[in-house]
Amino acid sequence: MSSTPITHIVLFKYKSNITWSDFQHHFHEFSALQEKCLHPSTNAPYMLSLRMGQNNSWEPYSKGMTHGFVLEFVSQADLDYYLFEDPVHRAFSEKALPLIEDSVVVDIKDAVLCGLKPEKPVAGVRMGLYRGSCHCGELNWEVRSKERIKHVLCHCDTCKKLGGAPYSCNFIVPREDLAITKGQPGIYTYKGASGKNVRCFFCSTCTSHIYHHQDAMSDKVIVRTLLLDCGNDLDAGGEIFPEGKLKWADALREALNAPVAPVSIQKKAVNGVNGANSV
Ligand SMILES: [Zn+2]
Numbered sequence: 508m509s510s511t512p513i514t515h516i517v518l519f520k521y522k523s524n525i526t527w528s529d530f531q532h533h534f535h536e537f538s539a540l541q542e543k544c545l546h547p548s549t550n551a552p553y554m555l556s557l558r559m560g561q562n563n564s565w566e567p568y569s570k571g572m573t574h575g576f577v578l579e580f581v582s583q584a585d586l587d588y589y590l591f592e593d594p595v596h597r598a599f600s601e602k603a604l605p606l607i608e609d610s611v612v613v614d615i616k617d618a619v620l621c622g623l624k625p626e627k628p629v630a631g632v633r634m635g636l637y638r639g640s641c642h643c644g645e646l647n648w649e650v651r652s653k654e655r656i657k658h659v660l661c662h663c664d665t666c667k668k669l670g671g672a673p674y675s676c677n678f679i680v681p682r683e684d685l686a687i688t689k690g691q692p693g694i695y696t697y698k699g700a701s702g703k704n705v706r707c708f709f710c711s712t713c714t715s716h717i718y719h720h721q722d723a724m725s726d727k728v729i730v731r732t733l734l735l736d737c738g739n740d741l742d743a744g745g746e747i748f749p750e751g752k753l754k755w756a757d758a759l760r761e762a763l764n765a766p767v768a769p770v771s772i773q774k775k776a777v778n779g780v781n782g783a784n785s786v
């Protein structure tokens with residue numbers, strides 16, 4: 508995450524049937540965001556500036572946009588917080604949405620003319636804090652990661668045996684960045700490939716495996732990423748022990764990505780493979 512200030516430019520085309528009093532109220536609430544939106548770390552306003560006004564251009568290039576808003580934030584992280592998490596902004600957006608017919612949004616960093624775009628934040632992940640839970644809910648935990656967490660698929664035989672699945676999904680974090688916030692996990696210890704002990708921490712009630720700790724890598728823990736609340740929204744970031752990959756794993760991926768014409772067959776395939784919420 509960069510700390511280069513970022514300018515969030517929003518153009519709106521409002522619906523034609525809005526009353527003037529609705530407009531006044533909306534603009535008043537919009538301008539109040541600069542003071543009312545508070546940073547979760549400092550509890551102080553964090554929007555550096557907010558300018559707004561009606562389109563005053565006589566050129567015929569406004570594409571119907573009637574008003575412009577220019578907001579400045581100290582970093583992409585602050586803008587992400589504003590867009591995805593800030594309860595004041597979210598409440599404002601919910602009320603504003605019915606007034607808006609169309610919009611244009613562009614974010615710029617002063618003098619930055621090329622480069623990669625930031626990734627869309629993962630819903631529910633706030634300031635690098637990921638929450639996880641086991642199936643029965645007796646265990647809760649939190650993982651802090653400055654780096655965006657991605658599933659690293661492990662195809663080793665131990666993961667297949669422990670999980671009863673074609674592979675496990677993991678991410679390695681420093682040991683101190685994992686905190687159990689509810690419950691007490693059970694521990695299963697076995698000898699890893701290094702000959703040193705590996706401890707699997709799991710829920711003693713529902714058996715969900717939540718993380719591993721290896722003596723061969725004692726300052727780190729391996730978190731099972733599909734048990735994070737946002738697990739379904741995270742991307743895959745890599746694979747390890749590819750030699751253990753089941754020979755149909757890639758074929759299955761290709762089959763699922765291939766277009767399937769009849770809707771009934773597609774439904775059957777999705778239900779049969781994902782079994783979403785079925786068990
Ligand atoms: Zn449980």
Ligand SMILES: [Zn+2]
Nearest residue numbers: 661662663666
């Ligand atoms: Zn494994």
